[in-house]
């Protein structure tokens with residue numbers, strides 16, 4: 001029996017006619033104005049703009065001048081439950097995902113308690129079945145308590161619905177432990193995802209080790225702390241013929257290590273975050289703790305290498321590493337603040353504003369990489385094709401907004417793009433056939449059913 005891996009409540013399936021949107025889906029090669037008719041949550045028909053008629057009980061949205069994309073997929077978020085519900089919950093975190101145009105997210109297990117036991121995982125999947133706004137998948141811990149000393153019962157966790165395994169938040173320093181994990185992975189299936197960092201090199205670092213950390217007198221985390229672990233673990237993946245996913249790549253040396261591994265035919269993949277793709281350690285000069293995350297923001301040459309790797313496919317997908325923290329935790333001196341930035345609500349707009357509008361990347365490439373994470377975890381890729389479940393986001397590329405000016409949907413506000421003016425506002429998100437988010441003016445129509 002195939003275990004269920006994505007969890008959400010049954011929500012009313014949408015009956016909508018999205019009229020005249022510029023539909024851009026790199027996979028179905030759509031790039032132009034179309035009508036999209038959605039019936040009972042499925043894409044019933046695609047037609048030339050203005051060609052389709054709504055059935056009597058369908059709501060029509062005039063989307064002329066707006067863009068419709070396959071909704072995004074985020075393989076790396078922290079929903080903070082159980083244990084840290086004051087930062088985020090499945091309810092608030094998936095509402096933030098929907099507001100950002102996402103139709104699916106994968107939650108990390110570094111909660112309190114850690115998701116290292118099937119009973120804890122089952123309580124989470126049940127919770128997601130009650131309160132998730134978009135489907136949620138879960139990674140379980142590789143080692144008990146993320147302590148790196150003892151493997152979890154990986155088979156039980158897979159049976160309980162785990163998409164894969166990670167000790168994210170902490171590196172798996174023991175190569176022997178990782179070797180055992182990937183040997184088990186062959187039996188259990190699922191992806192092993194790794195937060196790559198050598199604590200002996202990171203030390204007490206609070207930002208990237210370089211000119212800016214030297215100027216500020218702050219302890220740094222060198223790039224090799226990440227890249228040497230990627231090289232080590234890729235060698236293990238090769239030795240065991242295993243599949244491995246590297247989380248939140250931050251530097252040029254890591255890109256080189258991943259590229260070399262892929263060139264050697266090793267089954268590895270990688271992700272990069274909107275913040276690493278658009279910001280550098282230069283912003284840390286402000287000592288604003290919103291810019292403190294792990295791995296840290298690095299140099300411009302690292303940022304450029306990540307963008308280039310995203311373009312070439314060496315980096316497979318975008319992942320936000322959405323990491324909420326409460327205001328009282330972040331509003332302390334930079335050195336003491338916890339690592340992490342939120343990112344679900346700003347991911348598309350940040351990439352569109354900082355990479356597409358500047359000419360560094362094409363829009364269709366960004367859409368592709370914001371949806372490519374699903375397949376890495378053996379999930380269907382969101383795509384706009386008749387017959388498919390509706391996973392669509394409607395975006396106004398012309399709309400600009402100041403991040404945080406209207407607050408956040410997330411329970412936390414530690415967003416590294418706070419105060420920036422970004423372009424590309426998400427108006428509507430359909431996830432698994434249901435309306436998961438509608439911006440206020442639209443919500444009245446699509447959620448309340450007004451005609």
Ligand SMILES: [Zn+2]
Nearest residue numbers: 168169195294
């Ligand atoms: Zn991490």
Ligand SMILES: [Zn+2]
Nearest residue numbers: 108168169321
């Ligand atoms: Zn993370």
